[in-house]
Amino acid sequence: MTKKKKEKQKLPEPLETQRNYVLCGPIVNTHTSTATSASMYMPLGVDNAWDFDDWTGHFDIQVQELSPERLVFDMIGADPALANALRRILISEVPTVAIEHVFIVNNTSIIQDEVLSHRLGLVPLAVDPNALAWRSGEDAAGESNSVVFKLAVRCSRAADGSMVNDKVYSRDLVWLPSGSELPDETGCRFGRSQEGMFAAPPRDVEQNILLAKLRPGQCIELEAHAVKGVGREHAKWSPVATAWYRLHPEVVLLQPVAGADAQELAAAVPGLFTVQDGQLVVGEARQHEDKLERVRRLLEQDKWAEAIQLRKRKDHFIFTIESTGCVPAEDLFRMALEILAAKCDKLAARL
Amino acid sequence: MAVPDEQRYSGTTFAVQEEDHTLANTLRFFLNKNPQVTFCGYSIPHPTEDAVNIRVQTTGEVTASQALVGACEECAKVCRHTRAVFDNALDRFKQQNPTQGQ
Numbered sequence: 266m267t268k269k270k271k272e273k274q275k276l277p278e279p280l281e282t283q284r285n286y287v288l289c290g291p292i293v294n295t296h297t298s299t300a301t302s303a304s305m306y307m308p309l310g311v312d313n314a315w316d317f318d319d320w321t322g323h324f325d326i327q328v329q330e331l332s333p334e335r336l337v338f339d340m341i342g343a344d345p346a347l348a349n350a351l352r353r354i355l356i357s358e359v360p361t362v363a364i365e366h367v368f369i370v371n372n373t374s375i376i377q378d379e380v381l382s383h384r385l386g387l388v389p390l391a392v393d394p395n396a397l398a399w400r401s402g403e404d405a406a407g408e409s410n411s412v413v414f415k416l417a418v419r420c421s422r423a424a425d426g427s428m429v430n431d432k433v434y435s436r437d438l439v440w441l442p443s444g445s446e447l448p449d450e451t452g453c454r455f456g457r458s459q460e461g462m463f464a465a466p467p468r469d470v471e472q473n474i475l476l477a478k479l480r481p482g483q484c485i486e487l488e489a490h491a492v493k494g495v496g497r498e499h500a501k502w503s504p505v506a507t508a509w510y511r512l513h514p515e516v517v518l519l520q521p522v523a524g525a526d527a528q529e530l531a532a533a534v535p536g537l538f539t540v541q542d543g544q545l546v547v548g549e550a551r552q553h554e555d556k557l558e559r560v561r562r563l564l565e566q567d568k569w570a571e572a573i574q575l576r577k578r579k580d581h582f583i584f585t586i587e588s589t590g591c592v593p594a595e596d597l598f599r600m601a602l603e604i605l606a607a608k609c610d611k612l613a614a615r616l
Numbered sequence: 617m618a619v620p621d622e623q624r625y626s627g628t629t630f631a632v633q634e635e636d637h638t639l640a641n642t643l644r645f646f647l648n649k650n651p652q653v654t655f656c657g658y659s660i661p662h663p664t665e666d667a668v669n670i671r672v673q674t675t676g677e678v679t680a681s682q683a684l685v686g687a688c689e690e691c692a693k694v695c696r697h698t699r700a701v702f703d704n705a706l707d708r709f710k711q712q713n714p715t716q717g718q
Binding site for chain 2: 302303304314315317320324327328338344346349350353354595599606608609610616
């Protein structure tokens with residue numbers, strides 16, 4: 266079956282530009298709202314109602330950069346409501362695993378118990394959240410819903426006078442697959458070992474996070490229990506650092522610019538504006554994004570405001586997802602889409 | 617005998633617990649795009665309460681509940697399609713840039 270890209274019904278200019286672009290001025294941006302009402306352009310004979318097949322014809326994603334920590338992609342044809350929902354879910358509703366309960370056996374360091382516990386909670390852990398079950402208040406802590414780490418560091422002075430273990434790093438957290446070593450105090454009892462439950466042994470992502478500094482004679486001995494949670498409850502469970510999007514910028518010529526004016530513009534914003542055969546030629550705004558504010562400054566003058574226009578495409582989002590390392594960035598976006606679909610299905614079922 | 621619109625009009629306010637702008641704004645977008653919906657909007661009664669009120673009014677051809685269920689289904693469809701397009705885009709990118717990625 267061949268899919269024909271249906272031509273989106275166009276409005277007469279300048280309405281079409283105002284519908285599709287945010288126009289950037291020197292002080293304010295104009296036409297920033299998106300046209301979502303179905304009957305909005307009825308008097309002009311243009312149907313703005315939702316058409317899934319029409320939308321799929323215009324929707325596209327293009328990946329720009331990919332690594333386990335960072336994903337940059339273009340999402341073309343989406344509405345801000347959808348892009349923002351995905352951004353909010355990435356920040357606050359994709360589950361992760363982080364240290365929640367810290368049982369301190371001994372802490373003679375200068376770092377207070379609560380400060381040390383707070384820092385431990387913020388350490389990103391490389392634990393697959395799908396392998397762990399949720400732990401609610403009433404659930405017993407066990408191998409299905411908790412990951413137990415131990416931190417035992419004692420600082421001493423070596424024979425040559427140097428200090429041993431004076432800095433406590435996150436790599437000093439040791440995973441205990443058979444569970445808590447103090448089950449009576451912590452209330453956490455494992456029925457069986459967690460060996461083999463995870464694809465890779467749980468550890469912290471960075472290994473180099475400085476947790477505390479010690480001096481000879483001081484020690485830290487504690488047990489840290491990690492559980493699954495979401496960023497809504499505490500930022501330590503947020504899997505991104507952070508996720509954001511921006512609109513695709515464009516610079517266009519409203520009228521041809523030649524001669525001395527062209528030279529002036531090319532000197533003001535080199536690279537973006539070039540002069541060819543005496544005429545001004547505009548390059549790709551995406552490749553000169555650091556210079557776009559100069560274009561905005563130029564628009565303060567009327568003669569340039571009539572000749573050039575800086576605008577942003579309303580339905581073209583450049584998404585950046587930076588993962589803290591617990592879950593690869595591409596998996597985070599997939600999880601966010603699943604969570605949004607699950608929310609809709611859950612609400613539809615209740616109606 | 618034709619029934620005048622005023623008698624068939626359907627308007628409901630849905631008080632949804634444990635939801636916020638994330639879902640409500642997305643549903644508002646899909647509801648707005650439905651030609652049978654005459655009014656749709658949402659409000660958060662109080663920021664410390666985890667609830668959102670979604671107001672839907674229709675022409676009467678469908679009930680407000682049906683319109684909201686339709687919006688939920690469209691949103692889920694859009695998510696699934698986005699996932700498919702995203703997976704294809706990633707595969708294309710990994711083929712063209714074999715050194716990037718995992």
